Amino acid sequence: QITLKESGPTLVKPTQTLTLTCTFSGFSLSTSGVGVGWIRQPPGKALEWLALIYWNDDKRYSPSLKSRLTITKDTSKNQVVLTMTNMDPVDTATYYCARAYQLLYAEYFQHWGQGTLVTVSS
Amino acid sequence: DIQMTQSPSSLSASVGDRVTITCQASQDISNYLNWYQQKPGKAPKLLIYDASNLETGVPSRFSGSGSGTDFTFTISSLQPEDIATYYCQQYDNLYTFGQGTKLEIK
Numbered sequence: 001q002i003t004l005k006e007s008g009p010t011l012v013k014p015t016q017t018l019t020l021t022c023t024f025s026g027f028s029l030s031t032s033g034v035g036v037g038w039i040r041q042p043p044g045k046a047l048e049w050l051a052l053i054y055w056n057d058d059k060r061y062s063p064s065l066k067s068r069l070t071i072t073k074d075t076s077k078n079q080v081v082l083t084m085t086n087m088d089p090v091d092t093a094t095y096y097c098a099r100a101y102q103l104l105y106a107e108y109f110q111h112w113g114q115g116t117l118v119t120v121s122s
Numbered sequence: 123d124i125q126m127t128q129s130p131s132s133l134s135a136s137v138g139d140r141v142t143i144t145c146q147a148s149q150d151i152s153n154y155l156n157w158y159q160q161k162p163g164k165a166p167k168l169l170i171y172d173a174s175n176l177e178t179g180v181p182s183r184f185s186g187s188g189s190g191t192d193f194t195f196t197i198s199s200l201q202p203e204d205i206a207t208y209y210c211q212q213y214d215n216l217y218t219f220g221q222g223t224k225l226e227i228k
Contacts, residue, residue: 037217039166047158047166047209049217060216063123096165106172107213108156112165 002026004036004097004113011119012087018118022080022097029055029075035100036073036080037109040093048093051082052100089120124148124212128220134228141197143223145188145210153189154214160222161206169208170195202227 008020022036029036037052051071052060061069070083080097094117098109125148135141145155153173158166168177170186173193183198197204205227210220 039219046221047160047211047219049211049219052217062216098165105152105154106175107154108168108171109158109166109211110168110177112167115165 002099002111004099004111006095006097006113006116008095008116008118010117011121013122014088014120016087018082018084018087018091020082020084020095020097020116020118022082022113024078024080024097024099024113027099029053029073029078029080031055033102035102037098037100038071038080038082038095039098039109040091040095041115042090042093045093050084050095053080054100054102087120091118092120093118124151124215124218126210126212126218126220128208128210128223130223131221132224132226134226135200136228137200137202139200141200141204141225143195143208143210143225145193145195145220147191147193147212147214150190151212151214154212155186155188155193156211156213157184157186157195158209158211159204159206160209166209200225200227 004024035054038050053071068085094115096115097113099111127146155173157170160166207222207224
């Protein structure tokens, strides 16, 4: 059974750096074709993809947020960490991590964590 | 950046109705498109990948079609448990979600 769970602060102050950890089980991030991504959703709004790291350490970032994001993996701990610098109230959202999978030409977010709500406020 | 535009933004339908949602890409994305369902307070769930492939365990009343810039998601016979917001997502060039279509029961 594949599970993912996000953890991190629920409240951060403006200008601070957010660090979120995705801890997963049921799969390995050293398996070909497997990745973990981060997607966020402001209250009442649409999904927004942030970053993705693949088994081969291929890292991809949203162009609009690239300067603020860093994604890393710890394969031995089954964890992926996302850091976002210079947080602003507009970054208030539920942050999801999701297992990504590449199969031939298909690529999709197949399993999702429950999400964690992060509020940015002074 | 590739933009994804869904229509309608919301729709109301009756149980048993055939429901169709469209998704248009700002440029040709071949068939590199997925569809997700998100119920209130829950994480999204993958329904369709690669434009028309049904994810394992997803009911056959859900289907997807299209290629290039125009895609369609269909529920052949709406069930009460299908009330949710549906999102398309492209993966031709990085990843972009549509703005969502909120489906309600009439």
